Amino acid sequence: MNRRELLRAAATLPLAHTALANSAFAQAAYPTRNITMIVPFPAGGQADLAARPVAAALERILGKPCIVDNRAGGAGGSIGNAQAARAEPDGYTLLMTLSSLAVLPEADRLFDRPVAYEVSQFAPVARVLADPTLLAVPASAPWKTLQEFVDDAKKRPGQIPYGSSGPYGTLHVAMEMFAASAGIRLLHVPFRGAGPALTALLSGTVQALASAPGTLKQQVEDGKMRVLANWGNERIASFPELPTFKELGYKDVEFYIWAGLFAQAALPAPIMSRLREAMAEGVKAPEVIKTFETAGSPVAYLDAPEFSKFVAADSARLIAAVKKIGKVE
Missing domain, CATH: 3.40.190.150 (Bordetella uptake gene, domain 1)
Incomplete structure (x- = not known):
């Protein structure tokens, strides 16, 4: 590098240092807006x-x-x-x-x-x-146990509607995982999210729903729905009496x-x-x-x-x- 190139390179150093400092300051000041x-x-x-x-x-x-x-x-x-x-x-x-x-x-x-x-x-x-997902049905539904639900689904393949947050969303995959293990076919009714799917269950538009404990707890306590099984590896504190799918014989059903x-x-x-x-x-x-x-x-x-x-x-x-x-x- 000749003398002129050396001087030109040296002249850029303060600018580079300033740019780095400004960038670091901008990040350190985060956030500056909504x-x-x-x-x-x-x-x-x-x-x-x-x-x-x-x-x-x-x-x-x-x-x-x-x-x-x-x-x-x-x-x-x-x-x-x-x-x-x-x-x-x-x-x-x-x-x-x-x-x-x-x-x-x-x-x-x-x-x-x-x-x-x-x-x-x-x-x-x-x-x-x-949270492990829970299987919920309306309080008015005839099924008191998971076995009753499975037995009915086998008699009426593709006729029991369940809600989800959309194709291959969390609620859909959980239900299809269970259906495949149980050897049953259910009717999938997708919604724009878990909230609308829950509303559909409460109104009777669908008859089953996989959902998180936090979105079901109040509805169950109010007597508007019941839960039949827990997709987790063990029982949970908010629903201590609810058996897991694994307890009920579905060893590969966990979500x-x-x-x-x-x-x-x-x-x-x-x-x-x-x-x-x-x-x-x-x-x-x-x-x-x-x-x-x-x-x-x-x-x-x-x-x-x-x-x-x-x-x-x-x-x-x-x-x-x-x-x-x-x-x-």
Whole structure:
């Protein structure tokens, strides 16, 4: 390098240093404006239950409004997930979504559709809830036990309607997993989210629903519906008398409906660190703990490294289940 080139290179160093400093300052100052937390379902479901108290806690901790945006476009949450995936990786568009995050791209591939998004576009921030799914029926339904339900379904193949949050969403996969194991065929009625599906069960439009304890507990206590089985590996505190599918002989039927916060994979590390700190503090807030425990869904917090491992393991299990179920409507 000659003298002139050396002087020209040296002249750029302060500018480069200033640019780096400004970038670091901008990230350290995060947030400077409102944050949007996309929930890819209507109000009333597990993702919405997780999002609202968490958003309120983040708003208090970060000092800027955190607005829950229900993108209830259907498709099992795929539309809202895809919108979050395409957002700028600046920490101002977050996603509170469910375990179906990994299932939906596989469903697209199964039907040879364009894939709306890939899981690799997201960075897990924190898990908030993780509940086994429960099988609910209206209080007026004739079935008092799971065996009665199965026996009736075998007599009337394809005639018992069940609701879901959309094709290959969490509620759909859980029910088809059970139906395949029991050797029965049910009638799938998809809705735009778990909230509308729950309303349909209460009105008698559908006769069965797989849903999280937090969205069912009050309805069961009010005598509007009953639960027949638990998709978890063990019984849960909010429904201690409810047997698991495994207890009832369905050894391969296990499904959890977890909710977690995600950002984009390219999110700068300083902003990710700030979000992780805020989430770790937020889930300890008394109002958050009380809201979840009242709903029967206690906090099941995992920080980003552990949550990433959890997502990878759970996704592999669910993708295998979807491939086994195959194409269903």
